[in-house]
Amino acid sequence: MESGLVVVAPVKGAKSSPWSFLKPFTVEMWAVTGAFFLFVGAIIWILEHRFNEEFRGPPRRQIITVFWFSFSTMFFSQRENTVSTLGRFVLLIWLFVVLIINSSYTASLTSILTVQQLTSRIEGMDSLIASNEPIGVQDGAFAYKYLVNELNIAPSRIIPLKDEEEYLSALQLGPRAGGVAAIVDELPYIKALLSNSNCKFRTVGQEFTRTGWGFAFQRDSPLAVDMSTAILQLSEEGKLENIRKKWLTYSHECSMQIADTENYQISLQSFWGLFLICGIVWFIVLTLFCWKVFWQWQRLRTEEEGDEVRGSEEASSSRSGRSLRAASFKDLIKVVDKRETEIKEMLKQKSSKKLKASQSLAETP
Numbered sequence: 404m405e406s407g408l409v410v411v412a413p414v415k416g417a418k419s420s421p422w423s424f425l426k427p428f429t430v431e432m433w434a435v436t437g438a439f440f441l442f443v444g445a446i447i448w449i450l451e452h453r454f455n456e457e458f459r460g461p462p463r464r465q466i467i468t469v470f471w472f473s474f475s476t477m478f479f480s481q482r483e484n485t486v487s488t489l490g491r492f493v494l495l496i497w498l499f500v501v502l503i504i505n506s507s508y509t510a511s512l513t514s515i516l517t518v519q520q521l522t523s524r525i526e527g528m529d530s531l532i533a534s535n536e537p538i539g540v541q542d543g544a545f546a547y548k549y550l551v552n553e554l555n556i557a558p559s560r561i562i563p564l565k566d567e568e569e570y571l572s573a574l575q576l577g578p579r580a581g582g583v584a585a586i587v588d589e590l591p592y593i594k595a596l597l598s599n600s601n602c603k604f605r606t607v608g609q610e611f612t613r614t615g616w617g618f619a620f621q622r623d624s625p626l627a628v629d630m631s632t633a634i635l636q637l638s639e640e641g642k643l644e645n646i647r648k649k650w651l652t653y654s655h656e657c658s659m660q661i662a663d664t665e666n667y668q669i670s671l672q673s674f675w676g677l678f679l680i681c682g683i684v685w686f687i688v689l690t691l692f693c694w695k696v697f698w699q700w701q702r703l704r705t706e707e708e709g710d711e712v713r714g715s716e717e718a719s720s721s722r723s724g725r726s727l728r729a730a731s732f733k734d735l736i737k738v739v740d741k742r743e744t745e746i747k748e749m750l751k752q753k754s755s756k757k758l759k760a761s762q763s764l765a766e767t768p
Contacts, residue, residue, distance in 0.1 A: 407590055407610040407611070408549065408587055408588065408589060408590075408610065409587070409588070409590050409593050409606045409608075409610050410525065410527060410528055410585050410586070410587055410606065410607050410608050411574070411585060411586050411588070411593050411596065411604050411605065411606050411607070412523045412574070412585040412604065412605070413574050413575070413577065413603060413604055414523045414602075414603070414604065414607075415523075423512070423515060423516060424512065426511075426512070426515050426667070426668060427507075427508050427511035427512045427515065427667065427669055428508065428511075428668065428669050429668050429669070429670045429671065431671045432668075432669055432670055435674075435678060436504060439678060439681065440473045440474055440476070440477070441469075441470075441473055442685070443473060443476065443493065443494075444469040444470060444472050445473075446493055446688070446689065447469075447472060447490055447493060447494060448469050449689070450485075450487050450489045450493065450688070450692060451485060451486060452465075453741065453742055453743040454486040454487045454743050455483070455484070455485070455486045455487070455490075457484065458483065459742075468483065476497060476501055477501060477505070479498065479501070489688045489691065489692055492684075492688065493685060493688055496684050500677055500678075500681055503674075503677065504674070507669050507673075507674075508669070511667050511668065514667045515667050523605070523607050524584070525584060525585045525607050525608075526608060527607055527608020528554075528608055528611050529608075530608075531584065531585050531587075532554060532556060535560065536560070536578040536583070536584035536585075537561070537562050537583045537584060538556065538560055538561050538562065538584065538585060538586070538587055539561075539562050539563075539564045539570065539573050539574070539583035539585070539587070540561055540562070540563060540564065540586070540587055540588060541563070541564060541588050541589075542563035542565045543563075544588065544589070546587050546588055547561055547563065550587060562583055564583075564586070567595070567596055567599070570586055570596055571596070571600065571604075573586070574603075574604055575603075585607070593606060618630055
């Protein structure tokens with residue numbers, strides 16, 4: 404039978420917090436989720452800027468559009484339409500992520516608000532050691548030596564208690580009225596105590612020693628085999644469990660639990676795979692978009708440089724390499740900022756000019 408040391412302390416109903424709506428997510432989860440909302444707004448703007456008039460205009464208007472679009476997707480209420488194929492694909496993936504996030508948030512918040520919870524000033528053995536408040540132990544039990552020798556608790560803080568009535572009285576009085584902040588004792592004694600406590604006291608923290616009770620016999624004693632066989636038979640027939648329920652369970656069921664919102668909080672670890680997939684998709688989409696823009700820029704640049712070379716041969720003028728690179732970068736920015744229809748029209752005009760030039764050269768004898 405397990406008989407490790409546990410801590411029992413008074414508990415009371417947990418008060419509702421005005422910031423309960425923030426508890427479903429951890430700080431890291433809130434930060435990453437907010438960052439992804441901004442990222443998706445920026446990516447949609449990049450993909451739609453050349454196609455969609457709603458994503459064009461003065462800089463201030465475009466910044467407002469990015470923020471509005473980002474956070475309106477949380478409620479699936481974005482008013483801007485996506486026109487480009489890549490933009491629609493990114494938005495489809497992101498809305499799926501938002502659906503999962505919203506569902507998880509709602510479920511976690513519902514659990515936090517609907518489950519009736521208890522709270523205690525003492526959260527476990529560590530907080531009990533740091534509190535410097537009196538601790539109750541069973542008079543003559545090994546818990547006294549364990550607390551003093553192993554955990555280095557001052558003997559002046561330890562108050563010996565003799566029976567269940569003193570246990571309950573000391574816990575009800577509390578440290579300010581001459582009682583104790585908590586009691587440290589073996590698990591079977593604590594279970595017997597809590598069976599008559601009407602849920603006013605609960606064990607807090609984890610069991611911090613792993614010991615057990617058993618029967619000791621002389622070496623090679625025939626009673627050892629008989630006793631082991633009898634205990635095993637009682638366990639297999641379920642009689643040990645019936646004995647435990649009869650003598651070591653609460654007289655009435657306590658539905659309330661020690662308040663621990665961490666059990667209901669959603670951490671980044673639960674969603675990092677989803678965010679990773681989303682990030683990979685965004686990277687691929689941006690790569691395709693950049694490749695397309697660079698390809699268009701290269702076509703326009705090649706033909707323009709050909710015209711400049713012919714003009715320079717006629718005028719016998721040249722420019723430095725730095726000015727050429729600066730002009731090329733400006734041209735690239737212009738290509739990114741231009742509408743897609745304008746770029747296609749420019750490429751069409753360049754192609755038609757090149758075709759006419761080749762035809763005229765072919766006709767020249």
